[in-house]
Amino acid sequence: MASITSAVLLLAGVGVLLATSASSTLDCGPNEHFEACGTCEGTCFQPNIDNCPLHYPYCLDPTCECNPGYVRSDNGTCIPTASCPPPPFDCPEGEVYTKCVSTCKPSCIRPYPIYCPAVLCQPGCTCSSGYERGADGKCIKATTCHDIINREFDLKNALQQTCFSLFEDEVQAKRSLRFHQ
Helix, strand or coil: CHHHHHHHHHHHHHHHHHHHHHHHHCCCCCCEEEECCECCCCECCCCCCCCCCCCCCCCECCEEEECCCEEECCCCCEEEHHHCCCCCCCCCCCEEEEEEECCCCCECCCCCCCCCCCCCCEEEEEECCCEEECCCCCEEEHHHHHHHHHHHHHHHHHHHHHHHHHHHHHHHHHHHHHHHC
């Protein structure tokens, strides 16, 4: 037991020594600080990395990270989040820019996806509030979407009823034969 404790203390000491030596060799730039256990870092188009795949106890290499309130710009410097340039997206009508487009976009057919894996999202355009993505990929008013679904449902029911009425006599005849035998 004593040898296990000694080994753990030795490894912990080596970790502290490595972190200390790494911090002395890394000169962080303006608005940066040293992190012995690097993580995913925010950018202008994705300032909050809530679903970083690297969670404790996993780390990236020791690194310099942006201070709170700052993000990594395209040129590699840390700038205030408020100084980020506007998004480079010109969204079509019925869509708005978002920093995190879901990989499981809602649509007329599936307004609430059953399962959507948590992955790093990308900036882009998504349907505005009150709009849903139609079969052609364009965002249409949700009320129009529901009208389309209701028409399709009514058409399906009408076809089923027509089918049943066309063959109703035949079905009744077969039923009566079955009961009379």
